[in-house]
Amino acid sequence: MFDVKYDSGVPIYLQIIHLIRQKIVSGEWAPGSRVPGVRDLAIEFGVNPNTMQKALSELEREGLLYSERTAGRFITENTGIIDAARERLAGQVLAEFIKQMAQMGFTRERTIKLVESAFENHAGLSKREENS
Amino acid sequence: MFDVKYDSGVPIYLQIIHLIRQKIVSGEWAPGSRVPGVRDLAIEFGVNPNTMQKALSELEREGLLYSERTAGRFITENTGIIDAARERLAGQVLAEFIKQMAQMGFTRERTIKLVESAFENHAGLSKREENS
DNA sequence: ATTATTGTATTATGTGCTTAATACAATAAT
DNA sequence: ATTATTGTATTAAGCACATAATACAATAAT
Structure with a gap:
C-alpha cells in the first residue's frame, strides 16, 4: 500500500517519517483522528514494528502525533x-x-x-x- | 570546501556521487579534464579515501568518469x-x-x-x- | 474478573557504511 | 635506475539500521 524504497540508501524509518508527515500536513490524515496501531502500520508499510515505532516516536517528538497509553495514537489537534x-x-x-x-x-x-x-x-x- | 552532511541519513558516498555528478552535468568539471586523485578528493571532501573510491567507482560505472591506470582519473569526453x-x-x-x-x-x-x-x-x- | 489491544522496552543477529592502516601494481617524473 | 604518484585491493574495527522474538504495563472490551 505504501511504497517504501529499500534501495535508495535512505533509512526506511526516515522515509516513513517523511511519508506520514506529508499525510498529516496535506490533511489526508485529519487533526485529532486516530492512526492505526504500530503493528498494523508496520504491516501496511511492510516493515518491522520496531522500525515503525522508531518513526512514530520521532513524529511524536515533533508534536505531530501523541499517544494515549492504550487507546492508541492520534494526530495532534494543534x-x-x-x-x-x-x-x-x-x-x-x-x-x-x-x-x-x-x-x-x-x-x-x-x-x-x-x-x-x-x-x-x-x-x-x-x-x-x-x-x- | 564541499559540504557533505553527515546527519541527513543519506550515506556519504551517495551524497558525494550526487555532488560530483552535478559538477559534471553542469559543466563546472569540463569533459576530458582531469579530476584530483582519490586521496586529494578525500581530503577536500573530508572523508576517508575508501569512501571516495567507492563514490568514484560508481561514477565510473555510469560512464561519467574513467581512470588511466597511473595518470589519474578524467571526465568522459563523451x-x-x-x-x-x-x-x-x-x-x-x-x-x-x-x-x-x-x-x-x-x-x-x-x-x-x-x-x-x-x-x-x-x-x-x-x-x-x-x-x- | 478475564481477555484482548494498546504503547513500550529489551536482547540478539545480520548487514551496510565509514574509518583506519596497509599493501601492491603500473607508470610518470627525476 | 630510482622515486613518487596513481588507482586498486585487503583486513579489521566501530557504528547505525533493520529484523526477529519476546516481554511488560495499562486499559478498553467482554
Missing part, C-alpha cells in the same frame, strides 16, 4: 503545529529543488516552463485545495 | 553520456519536486509562484547558461 510543519517542509522542498536546478545550469525561465508542463499529472490528489 | 545524465537527473529532480508539492496540497499556480520568487538567489552560478 493545527498551528501542522501548519508550521507544512511551511517548513514546503520551504525545504522548494529550496532544494531550486538549488538542484540552478546547480545543473537551468535558468529560472526554463525551470518554470518545466514545472508548468510537469504539474499536469498530479492534480486533485490532495484534500487540501489551496494553501494561500 | 558529451552524449553527460547530456543524457543531465536530462535524467533533471527529470528525477523535477518529478520529485512536483510530487512533493502536490502531495502537500499546493496547486500548480501556487507552486509556480513560489518557484518564480525563490529562484532569485541562485542566478549565474553555473558555467552552463542555457539547456534548451
Whole structure:
C-alpha cells in the first residue's frame, strides 16, 4: 500500500517519517483522528514494528502525533503545529529543488516552463485545495 | 570546501556521487579534464579515501568518469553520456519536486509562484547558461 | 474478573557504511 | 635506475539500521 524504497540508501524509518508527515500536513490524515496501531502500520508499510515505532516516536517528538497509553495514537489537534510543519517542509522542498536546478545550469525561465508542463499529472490528489 | 552532511541519513558516498555528478552535468568539471586523485578528493571532501573510491567507482560505472591506470582519473569526453545524465537527473529532480508539492496540497499556480520568487538567489552560478 | 489491544522496552543477529592502516601494481617524473 | 604518484585491493574495527522474538504495563472490551 505504501511504497517504501529499500534501495535508495535512505533509512526506511526516515522515509516513513517523511511519508506520514506529508499525510498529516496535506490533511489526508485529519487533526485529532486516530492512526492505526504500530503493528498494523508496520504491516501496511511492510516493515518491522520496531522500525515503525522508531518513526512514530520521532513524529511524536515533533508534536505531530501523541499517544494515549492504550487507546492508541492520534494526530495532534494543534493545527498551528501542522501548519508550521507544512511551511517548513514546503520551504525545504522548494529550496532544494531550486538549488538542484540552478546547480545543473537551468535558468529560472526554463525551470518554470518545466514545472508548468510537469504539474499536469498530479492534480486533485490532495484534500487540501489551496494553501494561500 | 564541499559540504557533505553527515546527519541527513543519506550515506556519504551517495551524497558525494550526487555532488560530483552535478559538477559534471553542469559543466563546472569540463569533459576530458582531469579530476584530483582519490586521496586529494578525500581530503577536500573530508572523508576517508575508501569512501571516495567507492563514490568514484560508481561514477565510473555510469560512464561519467574513467581512470588511466597511473595518470589519474578524467571526465568522459563523451558529451552524449553527460547530456543524457543531465536530462535524467533533471527529470528525477523535477518529478520529485512536483510530487512533493502536490502531495502537500499546493496547486500548480501556487507552486509556480513560489518557484518564480525563490529562484532569485541562485542566478549565474553555473558555467552552463542555457539547456534548451 | 478475564481477555484482548494498546504503547513500550529489551536482547540478539545480520548487514551496510565509514574509518583506519596497509599493501601492491603500473607508470610518470627525476 | 630510482622515486613518487596513481588507482586498486585487503583486513579489521566501530557504528547505525533493520529484523526477529519476546516481554511488560495499562486499559478498553467482554
